[in-house]
Amino acid sequence: MVKRNAFYAQSGGVTAVINASAAGVIQTARRHRARIGRVYAGRNGIIGALTEDLIDTGRESARSIAALRYTPGGAFGSCRYKLAGVDANRAQYERLLEVFRAHDIGYFFYNGGNDSADTCLKVAQVAENLGYPLQAILVPKTVDNDLAVTDNCPGFGSVAKYVATSMREAAFDVASMAKTSTKVFVLEVMGRHAGWITAAVGMADDAATPIPLVLLFPEIAFDEAKFLAAVDARVRAFGYCCVGVSEGLSDAQGKLLADAGTRDAFGHAQLGGVGPLLAALVKDRLKYKYHWAVADYLQRAARHLASKTDVLQAYAVGKAAVEMALDGGNAVMPAITRISDKPYRWKITQAPLSKVANVEKMLPRDYISRDGYGITAKARAYLGPLMKGEDPPPFKDGLPQYVRLKNVPVAKKLKATFVLD
């Protein structure tokens, strides 16, 4: 059995649990030392491979790697750097393989979303064309939950839990202020194209604690008059209203609301997001006092409130990626397959990257209520299990204790350097 090294990289926006996947990859590789030699990580993602800036994860203690399981962010650094098409920029791919060859990389684990699936697939194809033996596996990750084939995507469940919890808590606050003060609260959430995170806000409301919500999905064109009527009706009926809005809310022409010509004191286009915009609209037209919040990175970094299901699945896809590689898999991804809703049961299956790359899984229309402002029972059945369970990190002196790795560089072997675009 040939023993070769592995390369692992984190790609795109990070999540509260992407490091749990890293732990899954590294710990599993360490249990197969006969076949996997060293596990190198790319410093700042794929850029680390291109520039031969590799990190030797072998220099990290077992304890540090275990601590990745509960540490948010990307421990080795990530990047927003999309590899060009193979025809457009073959040199990039050849450089990648040159670095892999120099360090005897036989396993490529790429932890990312749609774009990364595409890159991972191309790397596999170029390697095959050039006769370089490589197994390229995508480790799925995205808070947006828009990856195809897999039932859900690690990273999403924790954001879902965060936004639902935050909206529920804020609603308790607003309800108590509404008599003389704030009547409308707007929470802007991530998910520019697909409304999965917006749908999760809907879970704040349930039979035990009903909350008058209006959800604004990127999939539903914004209708100002209808929106204002919906908010007004809730304020009149319940005394207050909570609005959960996707950053990607667009009008009927597909134009982002957040891009509606806003100018700040410096004359910049678009100072705020769509959240404050809607809050001001409510104030202007309905005269209700408002508050708004934009959680931004807080929602995807909130490891303190991670979903246990999410953490387990993030770890599982990392582990499965290594097992699939050892099993001969190439250009594939561990997908989460749901067996049942109640009780929630799931398993890891293998999906070909050709079915995942560049496909965006939108929120099904039947997850959105008929009026477009809420979620259906079907959405609840889907979302519920993903946010289930708590898995808090260790706390010390009142604050979560997260690990910082040493990130020791691997000695360079190539003479040629690579200049990024």
Add this chain to the structure above:
Amino acid sequence: MVKRNAFYAQSGGVTAVINASAAGVIQTARRHRARIGRVYAGRNGIIGALTEDLIDTGRESARSIAALRYTPGGAFGSCRYKLAGVDANRAQYERLLEVFRAHDIGYFFYNGGNDSADTCLKVAQVAENLGYPLQAILVPKTVDNDLAVTDNCPGFGSVAKYVATSMREAAFDVASMAKTSTKVFVLEVMGRHAGWITAAVGMADDAATPIPLVLLFPEIAFDEAKFLAAVDARVRAFGYCCVGVSEGLSDAQGKLLADAGTRDAFGHAQLGGVGPLLAALVKDRLKYKYHWAVADYLQRAARHLASKTDVLQAYAVGKAAVEMALDGGNAVMPAITRISDKPYRWKITQAPLSKVANVEKMLPRDYISRDGYGITAKARAYLGPLMKGEDPPPFKDGLPQYVRLKNVPVAKKLKATFVLD
């Protein structure tokens, strides 16, 4: 021993732990049934007293009252309604006492901050002048931590824990994105006049996990050039920078930055807060990619991340308020007195409201580092214990379970109604 009823009201902005104080008041009163008959709560705070809209807390089960300990928001409703000065509006105070007389209220527990201390004191004075036997006790509450005499104020510790945790988590995210994407992250926090919450953001950074922070306190006049230089220096040294800014940041002329003439698409003044404004400034002058978050109500409602110290103290001041009343106290407040930092020890003492009303306790200058952008060891010693310990609420199906009370109204006894201003 005369048995009389008690009135409890929540005032001003609510917190993650104000209901823990309510639980402290109600549970303690229930243990003294020989002297305290019924505990009525004002629906929506003092407005409930003025309009004779009282809630009979006796209709709530022991279990529901116990659940208040971990439920955010104001369970009986709060209000922003400042009673006018006694001379300006004697009718308000007389109406209050008329309602108290009708329901045989002998104990007035007012759960609020600076303004409420003033109101509580005036109610005590008017009652005394009119010969109406009443004991008026302030139960301290404010996320702003700006109450005098007490070492700290219930509500603050949990916000402190939330903002420090959130900034730490976001910093882990930003650090991983900084190579190709976000280099500057701005988190806007509450505390318009006093920088206590801004200081708490500084706790995100410690020896184990250093974070390049720039804090902008309301107490320090904003200097644009100096701020940009500070951010730039950190980005150059560490690759990224995290900015924690008070919503009350002002320039040298005392003008709020958030009020700097911003206009949105609808032509409103000030769409966003100071957070997005600073982020845009950084982008404009330093060309760094940015992200910003405004936590708003999320920070003061985040019961899921409450400080255990804060919860214990919030409960303790509620309990002590009742005990002080039974002990003959009037126009007083239970204050938290710190005995030692390490180990943190504290006790409840009694403070006269005359020393608390209308006094704003600002962040001491020696809690802020010399350059004005950080906190000192003295600040750390003060803040650390207040955010210590976790006390999560029960979770069910992935979400915190909070109680909604029945809030059964008490039958009105007065014929006259009262019209609010």
